[in-house]
Amino acid sequence: MVLNSWRSPALRVLLLTVLALLCVVGFMTLNVQTDWAFILEYRGSRLLALLLTACAIGISTVLFQTITHSRLLTPALMGFDVLYVLVNTLVLLVWGGSELAAWPPALRFALQVLVMVGLALLLFRLLFSGSVRSLHLMILLGMLAGMLFRELSELAARVLDPSEFGISTGVPQASFRRINTQLLGAAAAGLAVAGLLLLRWRRCLDVLSLGRDIAINLGVAHGRVVLGIMAVVAILVSVATVLVGPTLFFGLLIANLAYWFTGSQRHCWTLPASVLAGIICLVGGQLLLEHVLASTLPLALVIELAGGLLFIALLMRGVRQ
Amino acid sequence: MTDSISSPQRASRSGALWLFLLLVLVVVLGLCSLNVGASRMNLLNVLTADPDDRVSKILFASRLPRTLALILAGAALAVAGAILQMMARNRLVDTSTTGPMAAAALGMLVVAIILPNGVPLWARFLLVSAFAAGGILLFLGVLQRMPLRSALIVPLVGLVMAGVIHAGGGLLAHHFDLSQSLRAWNSGDFSAVLRGRYELLWVAAALTVAAMLLADRFTVIGMGRDFATNIGVNYSLLMAIGVLLVAMIVGSVVVTAGVIPFIGLVAPNLVRLVVGDNLRRAIPMVALLGAALLLAADLLGRLLIHPYEVPSSNLLSIAGCAVFLVVLLHGRAKWS
Amino acid sequence: MIETQGVSKRYGDALVVDDVSLSIPKGGFTSIIGPNGAGKSTLLSMISRLTPMSAGSVLVDGMDVTRTPGNVLARRLSILRQDNQTSLRLTVRDLVAFGRFPHSGGRLTAEDLRHVDEAMDYLRLNEYRDRPIDELSGGQRQRAYVAMVMCQDTEYVLLDEPLNNIDMRFAVDMMQLLRRAADEKGKTVVVVLHDINFASCYSDHIIAMRQGKPAYQGTPQQIIRDEVLRDLYQMDIRVHEVDGQRICVYFRMA
Numbered sequence: 006m007v008l009n010s011w012r013s014p015a016l017r018v019l020l021l022t023v024l025a026l027l028c029v030v031g032f033m034t035l036n037v038q039t040d041w042a043f044i045l046e047y048r049g050s051r052l053l054a055l056l057l058t059a060c061a062i063g064i065s066t067v068l069f070q071t072i073t074h075s076r077l078l079t080p081a082l083m084g085f086d087v088l089y090v091l092v093n094t095l096v097l098l099v100w101g102g103s104e105l106a107a108w109p110p111a112l113r114f115a116l117q118v119l120v121m122v123g124l125a126l127l128l129f130r131l132l133f134s135g136s137v138r139s140l141h142l143m144i145l146l147g148m149l150a151g152m153l154f155r156e157l158s159e160l161a162a163r164v165l166d167p168s169e170f171g172i173s174t175g176v177p178q179a180s181f182r183r184i185n186t187q188l189l190g191a192a193a194a195g196l197a198v199a200g201l202l203l204l205r206w207r208r209c210l211d212v213l214s215l216g217r218d219i220a221i222n223l224g225v226a227h228g229r230v231v232l233g234i235m236a237v238v239a240i241l242v243s244v245a246t247v248l249v250g251p252t253l254f255f256g257l258l259i260a261n262l263a264y265w266f267t268g269s270q271r272h273c274w275t276l277p278a279s280v281l282a283g284i285i286c287l288v289g290g291q292l293l294l295e296h297v298l299a300s301t302l303p304l305a306l307v308i309e310l311a312g313g314l315l316f317i318a319l320l321m322r323g324v325r326q
Numbered sequence: 327m328t329d330s331i332s333s334p335q336r337a338s339r340s341g342a343l344w345l346f347l348l349l350v351l352v353v354v355l356g357l358c359s360l361n362v363g364a365s366r367m368n369l370l371n372v373l374t375a376d377p378d379d380r381v382s383k384i385l386f387a388s389r390l391p392r393t394l395a396l397i398l399a400g401a402a403l404a405v406a407g408a409i410l411q412m413m414a415r416n417r418l419v420d421t422s423t424t425g426p427m428a429a430a431a432l433g434m435l436v437v438a439i440i441l442p443n444g445v446p447l448w449a450r451f452l453l454v455s456a457f458a459a460g461g462i463l464l465f466l467g468v469l470q471r472m473p474l475r476s477a478l479i480v481p482l483v484g485l486v487m488a489g490v491i492h493a494g495g496g497l498l499a500h501h502f503d504l505s506q507s508l509r510a511w512n513s514g515d516f517s518a519v520l521r522g523r524y525e526l527l528w529v530a531a532a533l534t535v536a537a538m539l540l541a542d543r544f545t546v547i548g549m550g551r552d553f554a555t556n557i558g559v560n561y562s563l564l565m566a567i568g569v570l571l572v573a574m575i576v577g578s579v580v581v582t583a584g585v586i587p588f589i590g591l592v593a594p595n596l597v598r599l600v601v602g603d604n605l606r607r608a609i610p611m612v613a614l615l616g617a618a619l620l621l622a623a624d625l626l627g628r629l630l631i632h633p634y635e636v637p638s639s640n641l642l643s644i645a646g647c648a649v650f651l652v653v654l655l656h657g658r659a660k661w662s
Numbered sequence: 663m664i665e666t667q668g669v670s671k672r673y674g675d676a677l678v679v680d681d682v683s684l685s686i687p688k689g690g691f692t693s694i695i696g697p698n699g700a701g702k703s704t705l706l707s708m709i710s711r712l713t714p715m716s717a718g719s720v721l722v723d724g725m726d727v728t729r730t731p732g733n734v735l736a737r738r739l740s741i742l743r744q745d746n747q748t749s750l751r752l753t754v755r756d757l758v759a760f761g762r763f764p765h766s767g768g769r770l771t772a773e774d775l776r777h778v779d780e781a782m783d784y785l786r787l788n789e790y791r792d793r794p795i796d797e798l799s800g801g802q803r804q805r806a807y808v809a810m811v812m813c814q815d816t817e818y819v820l821l822d823e824p825l826n827n828i829d830m831r832f833a834v835d836m837m838q839l840l841r842r843a844a845d846e847k848g849k850t851v852v853v854v855l856h857d858i859n860f861a862s863c864y865s866d867h868i869i870a871m872r873q874g875k876p877a878y879q880g881t882p883q884q885i886i887r888d889e890v891l892r893d894l895y896q897m898d899i900r901v902h903e904v905d906g907q908r909i910c911v912y913f914r915m916a
Binding site for chain 1 (some may be wrong): 468471472476478479481482483485486487489490493494496497500503626630631634636640641644647648650651654655
């Protein structure tokens with residue numbers, strides 16, 4: 006690999022890595038006055054959650070964009086995050102809260118991930134069976150499905166417990182501050198399973214982005230590999246959602262940052278770059294808001310705002326071409 | 327079958343029949359709405375009992391205002407949606423899915439921030455309407471800058487713009503500790519409507535009537551600027567009137583009840599299924615259907631987890647998304 | 663040898679390819695011609711397992727294409743469809759190198775690099791090697807994709823209308839290249855063609871399809887004849903011998 010030019014993707018990924026490391030170090034050490042042990046433990050678990058989230062969302066978005074051949078579609082825009090929340094609510098509704106509450110949370114998470122993978126594969130087959138090809142139609146259907154899931158889970162939550170509804174909404178907003186650290190272990194395990202599955206197909210990814218026909222011509226078992234990758238995406242979405250809640254534009258933001266910054270389409274660069282961009286956005290953003298600006302603004306909303314503006318820009322540029 | 331469609335007389339007769347059926351539907355739903363609530367009552371008692379009775383108090387202080395508000399708001403939003411569709415030249419948009427409603431909720435927030443000690447109703451109404459107008463202009467402006475618009479990219483841009491305004495409002499609300507209020511404004515319902523708290527909607531009713539009278543002009547606008555100019559219609563003036571009408575309707579509804587989604591999308595599209603593309607004659611049907619939809623959503627919301635209430639916006643979103651999905655999948659050969 | 667046995671394709675009520683049993687000999691240049699909607703492209707993409715069949719089976723050197731593992735078949739047979747629109751920013755060389763995927767699984771060996779350079783030379787793409795493919799003209803891009811398929815180094819090379827959207831000079835160029843691949847490298851080239859004159863001048867073997875079935879098969883001398891073409895295309899076509907080539911004239915009839 007040639008490293009002599011600053012345009013080389015390898016060098017750029019290296020730069021991102023350094024930046025991400027700086028963010029991590031800053032996040033762990035800034036404004037620590039007393040009791041290092043406590044702060045390190047407290048911040049460490051939050052840091053771990055943010056890193057896992059960046060990995061899950063970055064990888065799942067790039068993979069999803071590869072198999073759908075689009076820079077606009079993301080699992081979040083297609084309503085996958087909210088689908089997970091709906092699965093969560095429905096599992097509670099069907100099995101009854103009391104019986105399930107006795108289960109360890111990690112086991113409950115595993116059950117939900119399984120249901121989620123099944124539903125995602127079903128949806129993917131329905132939507133990409135070839136009868137629906139327009140990209141804009143796909144996104145619109147996805148956004149509406151997402152909205153529908155969101156409102157349905159809100160309704161379900163109201164019906165389940167009308168008296169307590171006022172306190173919490175059905176679908177929580179994503180939050181990078183209130184993180185569900187209870188399930189860190191289970192989430193890390195989910196990520197590991199997804200990573201192991203992905204290792205099997207890592208060499209096919211670049212070929213897949215050339216399109217179905219060429220991929221088959223080059224000997225990739227297209228249908229099977231795509232379904233497998235879809236399962237990986239479903240697991241990763243579950244991991245991210247259980248940690249921070251549903252996001253909408255975050256994945257879009259970091260995946261496009263990764264393409265733009267590396268100037269490459271090779272997954273050996275875009276996958277790590279999107280993860281690193283996610284870490285910089287999450288950890289760096291949290292650092293900036295919490296310790297530098299001393300603001301209580303929720304990072305999730307800032308990121309959604311930026312991502313939404315990017316989406317409009319991408320739409321308008323795509324239309325002009 | 328083809329006969330009955332091609333003959334204008336038959337068509338207008340079936341139109342009149344639909345109109346009558348919708349009117350009956352609104353009346354029946356309205357009577358149900360008067361009769362359902364947290365406290366039991368029987369409508370017939372009103373006729374016999376004296377006016378100071380408990381029943382007539384509830385009726386005139388709460389039930390009647392609520393029912394009237396539902397009818398007025400539903401009709402106004404449906405007509406506003408139809409006009410926005412003509413202005414955007416796209417039938418898949420609504421005030422709630424393109425930004426005006428979100429902008430109006432943002433307006434409520436801004437009013438609460440800059441004037442925390444309360445403002446007169448009319449001032450609040452005007453400010454919120456101004457925000458709604460800003461939302462419409464932003465949406466139409468972005469559309470104008472897009473040289474090539476597919477039928478689907480328009481609602482897509484609208485949804486994202488609404489999302490962006492929503493996110494911006496969320497940030498602001500969080501900063502000023504008003505997230506709870508913003509959430510209440512964003513999920514509109516009519517449970518808090520009493521006598522003295524809904525009268526603003528009569529303004530919306532007047533605007534609705536004005537919009538209905540101007541409906542054929544707006545049909546011309548839907549054909550585009552060149553076409554409108556060619557047949558001698560002042561395009562810019564009419565666009566400005568349209569923006570004002572829609573903005574003030576949205577403003578009055580959001581001030582009174584909060585964000586009420588999807589009525590402006592569902593009602594015109596359902597009516598189109600029956601009477602075809604020319605909405606001019608059908609605009610009374612659009613208004614009646616809008617009223618019926620909102621009445622039904624509110625009624626269902628009151629019955630579903632009685633004595634608690636599900637906000638109509640929640641139920642309307644579910645129904646609206648479902649109808650939108652069906653419309654998209656049904657016409658997908660056309661859209662793609 | 664490629665053999666199809668009772669191959670059919672049905673879309674709803676429409677039968678696009680109707681019970682086709684034929685064999686394409688090993689070696690040489692085979693063209694598939696016929697009017698629009700005759701099922702040429704559908705047949706080609708079923709032979710190359712891009713489109714699932716409604717009935718029948720296809721054997722390539724005795725291997726059933728639907729049961730043979732994809733990467734085994736990809737070392738024996740390659741297929742290029744007509745529109746390869748891509749928004750990917752890949753350089754020409756990167757695209758060509760993908761042709762080695764079935765052999766190396768993504769890690770290029772010295773042997774692979776030799777094949778890549780050879781294919782680049784063969785299609786005279788060296789001056790564009792580092793240009794992104796989305797900046798090339800239609801003809802150049804088509805050459806890049808053909809180079810990828812050549813680099814795949816398969817016994818059978820199948821192409822669906824490779825001359826679409828490229829001008830005369832590049833079209834002649836492309837046909838010369840494919841002919842050379844058959845002559846010098848001993849490959850079996852199968853091409854769906856719209857232009858019957860190209861089919862006439864370059865083929866060893868022609869399959870003429872109509873309404874989902876092969877109507878005629880044979881050498882250019884047997885197929886490029888007034889009465890055969892009139893029956894096939896339902897119009898007057900005169901065949902003239904010019905410089906030893908059989909040329910069809912049909913542009914303006916008296």
